[in-house]
Each structure stands twice: as C-alpha cells, then as structure tokens.
Amino acid sequence: MTEQFSFRLLAKDGAARRGLVSTPRGDIRTPAFMPVGTAATVKAMFPQDVRATGADIVLGNVYHLMLRPGAERIAALGGLHKFMNWPHPILTDSGGFQVMSLSKLRKLNEEGVAFQSHIDGSRHMLTPERSMEIQRLLDSDIHMQFDECVRLPCTDAEAERAMRLSLRWAERSRKAFGDARGKALFGIVQGGASPPLRIESAKALAAMDFHGLAIGGLAVGEPQDVMLAMLDIVIPHLPEEKPRYLMGVGTPDDIVQSVLRGVDMFDCVMPTRAGRHGLAYTRFGRVNLRNARHADDAAPLDEGAACASARDYSRAYLHHLVKAQEILGMMLLTEINVAYYQELMAGLREAIEQGRLADFIVQTKEGWARGEA
Numbered sequence: 001m002t003e004q005f006s007f008r009l010l011a012k013d014g015a016a017r018r019g020l021v022s023t024p025r026g027d028i029r030t031p032a033f034m035p036v037g038t039a040a041t042v043k044a045m046f047p048q049d050v051r052a053t054g055a056d057i058v059l060g061n062v063y064h065l066m067l068r069p070g071a072e073r074i075a076a077l078g079g080l081h082k083f084m085n086w087p088h089p090i091l092t093d094s095g096g097f098q099v100m101s102l103s104k105l106r107k108l109n110e111e112g113v114a115f116q117s118h119i120d121g122s123r124h125m126l127t128p129e130r131s132m133e134i135q136r137l138l139d140s141d142i143h144m145q146f147d148e149c150v151r152l153p154c155t156d157a158e159a160e161r162a163m164r165l166s167l168r169w170a171e172r173s174r175k176a177f178g179d180a181r182g183k184a185l186f187g188i189v190q191g192g193a194s195p196p197l198r199i200e201s202a203k204a205l206a207a208m209d210f211h212g213l214a215i216g217g218l219a220v221g222e223p224q225d226v227m228l229a230m231l232d233i234v235i236p237h238l239p240e241e242k243p244r245y246l247m248g249v250g251t252p253d254d255i256v257q258s259v260l261r262g263v264d265m266f267d268c269v270m271p272t273r274a275g276r277h278g279l280a281y282t283r284f285g286r287v288n289l290r291n292a293r294h295a296d297d298a299a300p301l302d303e304g305a306a307c308a309s310a311r312d313y314s315r316a317y318l319h320h321l322v323k324a325q326e327i328l329g330m331m332l333l334t335e336i337n338v339a340y341y342q343e344l345m346a347g348l349r350e351a352i353e354q355g356r357l358a359d360f361i362v363q364t365k366e367g368w369a370r371g372e373a
C-alpha cells in the first residue's frame, strides 16, 4: 500500500508493457481489465466474487450515481467503497460520455452539459468542476477528466470542435482536482479518426500534469483496424512512465491487439452484458448457451478454466437456466465471463514478463479459432 498514486514499469516485450499501478487502496497489475460497476454494482456479482476472479479494480460512473442514489448521499454514507463493500481501487468515469449517450434533452456549451435524467426527467448540469466534485464525493481513487466523445464516423470539423473543447475541459478538470492526496486524475485523448487531431490532443495532454492518460472516442462504431490505427498514431506521443487506459475496450481480441501496442488498462461492459444474455466467453471462443445444441450436453463449459463455475456446471444446465430466464444463469455466466477476461489478462501479464507475448497470442488465437466450442 502507498500514500500516493504511482506507476512502475516492470517489464516490456516489444511495445507491450507489464506494470504496477499503486494506490492507497491497493495495487493494480497491468495490463489490467477493470469490470464495469456502473450503478455501484458489477451487475449480478457479489463484490467478493468479483475479487476472486482476479480483479484489482472496478469502475463506477458519475452519470448514473449522481442521478441515483446521488453523490452527496453516497458521501454521507461513507463513500462509494463502503457503500458497495468494495475496499479495493475504484476508477470513476466523468459522466460526459454517458450524458451524451443516455440522457434526454441535453444542451452542450462551453460551460458543460445541461440534461434531463433518463430515470425521472429531473434537470441536471455537468461541468468539469461538478464532475470533479462528484468524483471527490464518491471518493474514487482514479478520477477521469470531463470530456466530450464524438461518435464515429464524424466530420473532421466535428472531431476538432470536440477535441479542443475536451482540452479546455481537461485544464478545468485539472484545476478543479487540485492536489487531492492519494487520488489520481487521468486526461482523455480525443480527436476522432483524424491523425493530426489525435496527435495534437495527445501532445497537449502529455504536457499537462495528469497521473495517467486515457484514449477516448474509440470503439464507438469504427472497425477494429481503424481503432488499432489510431493507437499506432497516438501511443508514440504518450509518456512511457504513465499508465495508458483505452476506454470501453473491448473484445478479447481487441484487448490482445491493444496490449501488443502498449495499452495498460481496459474496461468493457461486454463480459457482464454478454453474461446476462446467455453468452459465455471461453478459451475456445464465444459459446451461445441459448443454442439448443447444448440442451443435452453434460460437459462443462471448460474443464480447464480457472473459474470453478466454468468447470462445475454442465452446458445443459446453463442452457436450461438461460432458457428459463433464471437469475442463476445470469450470475454464473457473468462470473464465468469476468473470470475469463481476468484469466486472459493474467496470461498476458505473465507472457510479457517472460518475453513470450508473440507465442502467447498465437496460442490464444488458436484456442479461439476452435470456434463455438
């Protein structure tokens, strides 16, 4: 444990990095996958089970928590860690992305975003300053700057407008954050699919005093090759000594390809959302448990999996639970998926340490290629 936030680079294998983020609430082994806990819960999982999958950190969300139950209420109850019984690190998103994708009747200007709650229509305003205040009230360990993320495809003019606004909001977020002891603030690179805009954003943020840098505005509808091309453009302009977080990414293959290019931290709703819809992520690719072909299959999902739930239940039983829309089906498949993502990250970390990342990726992809196991 440490009083301050720090990042240590432990090993490299090409552009890929094995590192350690240290916070007062614990360490985060990188490359890291951060399960999403939007409404103060990783949906359908007990916190201790999330921890048992190997997760070092979970994510929270300004947008959802400010609307319900309210940031001041969570602060009065002792902060988000106590509220959700997760004593380990928490990273909170700043709310801008969710406002633009979830809220109603929103009005964006230089000051911030005025919007109506998608829950009860109540009116709210988010600014860089209010977002920092909410993240402080939640007592999260890693705060994100308030930014504007544009959907792709978009015009260069639109990408430039949003990127420059996000840079001005980065300055305001940094100023409002101050020097909150033991906390970290990450900047967010924007710029759409425009190389010069991405480079300008990365350089400007690298020159500011952020603890880490996120790459936003990707995995917003563009093909994987466009996303990876943007990483190849941006990463050379990010400081080696700070962690890099690719926001909202992604599939297991997205993560492997991005680790290869030097990304350290990931989050994605895929493992949890897929689990609630009967889809399992395994070492042998995705398995759709809704498919009738599993109805009589007594074999488990993967008898070699690290996660007991992937070994202890038959595909027939999982198929039954999913078809019957039983709550246990969502719980088991969510745990299996989050555990698979953590097993993949552990494999990537070890492979980088041992300088055998290329071989690990070949073996991993061979496993996936066995198709719908």
Ligand SMILES: NCc1cc(CSc2ccccc2)c2nc(N)[nH]c(=O)c2c1
Pocket: 036, 037, 038, 059, 060, 061, 091, 092, 093, 094, 095, 096, 097, 144, 147, 148, 149, 188, 215, 216, 217, 218, 219, 220, 247, 248, 249, 267
């Ligand atoms: N990949 C799309 C994506 C996702 C998120 C959300 S990541 C997240 C989700 C829930 C909780 C914590 C973080 C983003 N957040 C911000 N602030 N900016 C982006 O450009 C962006 C792009």
